[in-house]
Amino acid sequence: MPVCICLGLDLETIGTQAEDIFGGSAEAAELDLDGQGGRMFLRVLLNLVMHNYPSLVSGSLQLLFRHFSQRQEVLQAFKQVQLLVSAGDVENYKQIKTDLDELRLLVEKSELWVYKTKQNDDDDAGSHSTTSSKKKKKGKGSGPSEDSQEEKGSGESKEKKDEKKTPSLGLAHEKGSAIDLDIGPPIDSSASHNYKTIKEIIRRLTKLCVQASVQGPKPKKHEQRLLRNMGAHTVVLDLLDIPYEKSADTRMHEIMRLAHKFLQMFCLGNHSNQALLHKSLDKFLNPGVNSLQGICVPLALVDSIGRRKRKSALQAVGSTLTH
Numbered sequence: 327m328p329v330c331i332c333l334g335l336d337l338e339t340i341g342t343q344a345e346d347i348f349g350g351s352a353e354a355a356e357l358d359l360d361g362q363g364g365r366m367f368l369r370v371l372l373n374l375v376m377h378n379y380p381s382l383v384s385g386s387l388q389l390l391f392r393h394f395s396q397r398q399e400v401l402q403a404f405k406q407v408q409l410l411v412s413a414g415d416v417e418n419y420k421q422i423k424t425d426l427d428e429l430r431l432l433v434e435k436s437e438l439w440v441y442k443t444k445q446n447d448d449d450d451a452g453s454h455s456t457t458s459s460k461k462k463k464k465g466k467g468s469g470p471s472e473d474s475q476e477e478k479g480s481g482e483s484k485e486k487k488d489e490k491k492t493p494s495l496g497l498a499h500e501k502g503s504a505i506d507l508d509i510g511p512p513i514d515s516s517a518s519h520n521y522k523t524i525k526e527i528i529r530r531l532t533k534l535c536v537q538a539s540v541q542g543p544k545p546k547k548h549e550q551r552l553l554r555n556m557g558a559h560t561v562v563l564d565l566l567d568i569p570y571e572k573s574a575d576t577r578m579h580e581i582m583r584l585a586h587k588f589l590q591m592f593c594l595g596n597h598s599n600q601a602l603l604h605k606s607l608d609k610f611l612n613p614g615v616n617s618l619q620g621i622c623v624p625l626a627l628v629d630s631i632g633r634r635k636r637k638s639a640l641q642a643v644g645s646t647l648t649h
Contacts, residue, residue: 337411341548367393408555418534418549422556425527430561432520436568439517441510441575503580510576521577524565528584531558535591545595553592554599562588563606586610 371393374386410416432439504510505521513521535550536543553559562585570578593600 340409340411345547345551406555408552415548415552418552419556421530422534422553422558425530426556426558426561429524429527429565432524433561433564433568439520440568440570440578441513441517443511443571443574504576505580511571511574513577521581524581525584528562528581528588531562532584532588532591535588536594543591543594545591547596550592550594550596550599554602559589559592559599559602562592563609566609 368390371386371390375383375390377383408419410419503525505518505525508518531553534553535546537546538544565585566582568578572579589603593603
């Protein structure tokens with residue numbers, strides 16, 4: 327529930343105080359609104375209960391019960407509050423909402439545009455059967471040595487064709503962006519546009535998480551919290567679950583690397599975000615193409631976990647590294 331406040335106030339101080347209150351700071355863990363730790367409010371309600379007025383007593387008891395039973399609901403609601411204290415925050419909110427809606431839609435419809443080798447294999451099989459039938463018609467009087475030589479030549483040409491069609495991941499990485507340079511298996515223009523759109527969305531979300539500096543990236547907790555409240559991490563985690571051809575789709579490999587990079591910046595220096603990603607720790611501990619990219623995420627999460635969980639997390643990370 328975003329709240330826009332654009333007044334002539336000290337926006338930096340307001341933002342810092344808001345992060346302390348809603349972000350779970352140890353100093354602001356106990357809010358004292360009446361100067362007596364909330365005891366004055368309880369004394370007033372208990373005093374009203376002692377009156378000989380049934381409707382007043384009933385209302386006071388209901389408010390008293392509500393005061394204690396609704397505590398968790400209020401705390402949960404406060405966690406979802408995001409103060410937009412500047413015009414820049416409003417623009418960021420609008421951009422994030424637009425990007426997440428588009429990214430969520432692309433993830434849901436990934437089966438329609440993500441590259442699949444099945445269609446290409448069927449085409450190759452059809453062309454192979456056609457050429458084979460032509461060879462049988464032409465070569466009835468030819469010897470078996472010619473057929474074997476033709477088959478060998480066609481096999482070598484097919485291998486060369488596959489190599490051109492599916493370049494290695496290392497070569498694509500050396501040349502630059504596989505998406506921008508259109509490196510990978512042939513796809514139509516709409517699918518290419520979807521790859522580029524996802525790449526730009528993830529890059530914008532990543533830039534919101536950190537601020538570049540000489541010492542390295544510094545976390546922007548206000549923006550990190552905004553992304554958390556809007557569920558950016560859940561959409562990116564769903565993106566990581568998209569099935570794709572790991573041996574051929576170099577464009578999706580780049581998308582996965584960018585997604586892991588976003589999650590690393592999303593949890594950088596932010597314990598609340600680290601706790602959220604810890605629930606999905608198994609996603610980053612699976613050996614595979616992106617295992618070394620994703621291993622940075624659980625290592626960053628270890629700092630925010632308790633001693634018992636920290637020990638188990640380190641064991642899990644260690645077992646993955648041994649693999």
